């Protein structure tokens with residue numbers, strides 16, 4: 001019961017928090033974009049509020065971990081948010097407020113932060129990522145073999161062995177929160193995220209059903 005009610009209330013609260021933060025900080029940033037004055041590897045205040053002091057993200061609010069993601073991938077996402085290729089009401093305002101140089105600096109800064117394991121104990125909803133044996137097997141299958149009948153290529157064929165990412169090709173998935181992976185897959189599936197060159201991810205996501213998305217998101221989030 002407790003786990004169930006937490007599951008129902010956790011995400012909306014987190015999302016509401018992010019929206020409130022977004023409004024407050026978009027104003028602050030319009031006045032002063034991040035100075036890029038902190039040392040390499042340190043987070044920058046406006047980003048830190050949502051992505052955490054160590055770039056670890058905020059699972060319940062679908063805020064991705066960005067620590068240790070490649071600078072090239074992070075820069076592309078910031079550019080895409082800024083020019084609307086990747087449309088997101090929260091990130092749009094932050095990315096637009098930055099110069100091209102500032103986007104490069106921030107991307108480089110987060111890329112060198114270690115992608116530390118998410119603190120399971122501190123997670124407000126640890127139950128949501130626990131997979132049963134069937135989901136675990138399905139997640140592993142999609143990651144390593146894909147699904148030939150449904151024309152889904154193995155995730156790891158692009159995202160690297162164990163989903164650790166491939167420089168200049170695809171981001172890491174391993175250790176990313178299940179909540180964010182699910183929201184990212186759904187946005188590709190529903191065409192609300194369209195910044196994947198050649199529709200590589202949209203074509204994959206459209207072949208997945210809800211059970212697949214739950215399995216593969218839980219699977220990758222459980223790998224550190």
Ligand code: HEC
Nearest residue numbers: 018021022046047050062063064074077088090091094106
């Ligand atoms: C108000 C909360 C908030 C703040 C502040 C914020 N972000 Fe985000 N960020 C998000 C959310 C939510 C997403 C996921 C949006 C989506 O689904 O497209 C995101 C996504 C991203 C992504 C894409 C990551 C990926 O895996 O594709 C990058 C890069 C990023 N943010 C960088 C930054 C930087 C740099 C700053 C500071 C200038 C910043 N963010 C400030 C909430 C925030």
Ligand code: HEC
Nearest residue numbers: 153154155158169170171181184185195196200201204216
């Ligand atoms: C043909 C190559 C390819 C395959 C196969 C593939 N992906 Fe991707 N994926 C990509 C690329 C490229 C991106 C980055 C798109 C961009 O530039 O934003 C991506 C992005 C993603 C993202 C967004 C990550 C983030 O931080 O926002 C998720 C989630 C994802 N893929 C999950 C999967 C899963 C799950 C599978 C297997 C079912 C899979 N991918 C198979 C190429 C692929």
